[in-house]
Amino acid sequence: MLERAMVLLDLFTPQHPRQTITELALGSELPVPTVFRICRELTRLGALERGDDGRFQIGLRVWEIGSRAPRAHGLRSVAMPFMEDLHEITGQNVQLVVRDHLEAVYLERLSSHDAVGLVGRAGGRLPLHASSGGLVLLAHAPQGVFDDVVAAGLRALTPFTITEEPALRSQLAEIRRTEIVIARQYLNLGTLAIASPIRRSRDVVAALSVVVPLDTGSATLVPALQAASRAISRGIS
Structure with missing residues (x-):
């Protein structure tokens, strides 16, 4: 039943x-x-x-x-002030993402009426390999998760989605090295998505991302995003 x-x-x-x-x-x-x-x-x-x-x-x-789920509630309450600051800076989309098996789940999204349009919504799910937050989570997931994602098929959501295993491996290695991902039109055409990990102790438990128009420069967004991610990590540790 x-x-x-x-x-x-x-x-x-x-x-x-x-x-x-x-x-x-x-x-x-x-x-x-x-x-x-x-x-x-x-x-x-x-x-x-x-x-x-x-x-x-x-x-x-x-x-x-659903709002009582400990993994979502505590994380969201700590993250919200920093997400609001990022939203104030960008005027675009700011997202808090966690992994559930082979999918990225959006716990929260802050947006505005003139922000660039996106696939998905708060509470929605997307493939790990196709979204900036999902890629961060996949980069820090167990090897078995990567194997299952590849076995399930790397579906293209746009012509720019990573759909080949070697390219995905390379992207994930770079994320682990730099603690950041910059995804150009992987999930939504006309968008630039940047994400960084949120940690509890050493474990990556979530990702914080911003999604802006494709022609937006990333030089100022990356430091602001990483600073917010570190602050959230300290708040939940």
């Missing part, structure tokens, strides 16, 4: 935030009566909400529970 419920919850995406029983059944490959029973129970518990048109959407109860 729990596994099937998680399968259904995972079907709600930014592209499909509201779905019918039939759509959920097709997406999950579960029988319609089974989907109906699970959705009815999830609605009773507040994990789903049902509109007047019969479509379901994620309920506030899911957000309430």
Whole structure:
């Protein structure tokens, strides 16, 4: 029951935030009566909400529970003041990212109405190899994670995404050496993304990134980003 419920919850995406029983059944490959029973129970518990048109959407109860996750809550509360400072400096996108298995999860994003447009959102997931924060996390992940990422396929999100294993190995080695990554249009066309690691003791537990228009100079952004990352690292150690 729990596994099937998680399968259904995972079907709600930014592209499909509201779905019918039939759509959920097709997406999950579960029988319609089974989907109906699970959705009815999830609605009773507040994990789903049902509109007047019969479509379901994620309920506030899911957000309430997720906000209590220790890995997210403590890190976010320490990081927010420094993220706000970076956002004030850049006027663009500032992101806090952690790794969950083979994906980068965006715990928080600060943006503005005139910031460069991005794929993904706070709470969203992206492949590790295609995003600046994901690359930092992959660079410091166990070897088995790298092997699994490669085995899963290095999908191109733009013509500039790294899709070859030797190039990815080289990029990750450079990240470990310099403690920074500068990614030009790997994930979003017209963007420059810069990320650096956040550490708890010696372990990299998150990444901090800024995403700006492609023609923005990185000379002033790199020191500011690294200083913020170090400050967050001290705050969570």
